[in-house]
Amino acid sequence: MHSAIPDNLEQIRRRIAGAAVRAGRAPESVRLVAVSKNHPAEAVAAAYAAGQRVFGENRPQELRDKRLQLPVDCEWHMIGHLQSNKARLAVQTAAWIHSVNAVDLLQRLDRVAGEEAGGPQPEAGNAQHATRNTKRPVILLEINIAGEASKSGARPDAARELLEAALRSPHLDCRGLMTMAPYDAPEAELRRVFGGLRELRDRLAAEFGAPLPELSMGMSDDFEIAVEEGSTLVRVGTAIFGERDYGKTGGPG
Ligand SMILES: *Cc1c(COP(=O)(O)O)cnc(C)c1O
Secondary structure (H helix, E strand, O other), rough: OOOOOOHHHHHHHHHHHHHHHHHHHHHHHOOEEEEEOOOOHHHHHHHOOOOOEEEEEOHHHHHHHHHOOOOOOOOOEEOOOOHHHHHHHHHHHOOEEEOOOOOHHHHHHHHHHHHHHHOOOOOOOOHHHHHHOOOOOOOEEEEEEOOOOOOEEEEHHHHHHHHHHHOOOOOOOOEEEEEEEOOOHHHHHHHHHHHHHHHHHHHHHHHHOOOOEEEOOOOOOOOHHHHHHHOOEEOOHHHHHHOOHHHHOOOOO
């Protein structure tokens, strides 16, 4: 059932490298986040066996459950909309949080990250070690460039305020921006969205003197265009793991 995963990964890595080279970029400047939401831990294990180490999930509980079943050298990214009552679980279990879209969520993440850092540190070799982060969470600010009401990112004109708050948050490591493009949009619209995120990043980086090197953009249907437009993190699910079975888990999320 998971036998296609190694070939899928291989093909996607090749297509990412091709898109990077077309854009005059080094293939290593793009990382593949394998989005395993709604797929079982066995599928993640198959990707791990094929060399994949970075995984993305939409729900903190599902992320934690899979993290407990996979080797400790996986890097877990929380990519989906985050409710503030799940902020602590996200900080404990995700190395990266791509979906920071509001100042109150950001402040809550900073507070719980500070509390977690001040708490008892897991000892090396202790079973707890695998379940807790010891580094500052890396965050990305999610911006709704496309302007679709259904997307959960902050409006572009709120990005300054969000970044100001992020740079005032000592327990968070803000490294860039994230966006989602509309489904089935024509290529010109995809380039407008992805290029728009890159330009916003360039303006903010110049204004604040903050490097902001990371751009999380591109999914199964549009990751090559995203790489050509400057993506450093592509979030690919379906093209690696196949269609998601929402019947088992009760809905997308
Ligand atoms: C599900 C999801 C993805 C992956 O989408 P695919 O089309 O399956 O590649 C990427 N980013 C986010 C935020 C998602 O929720």
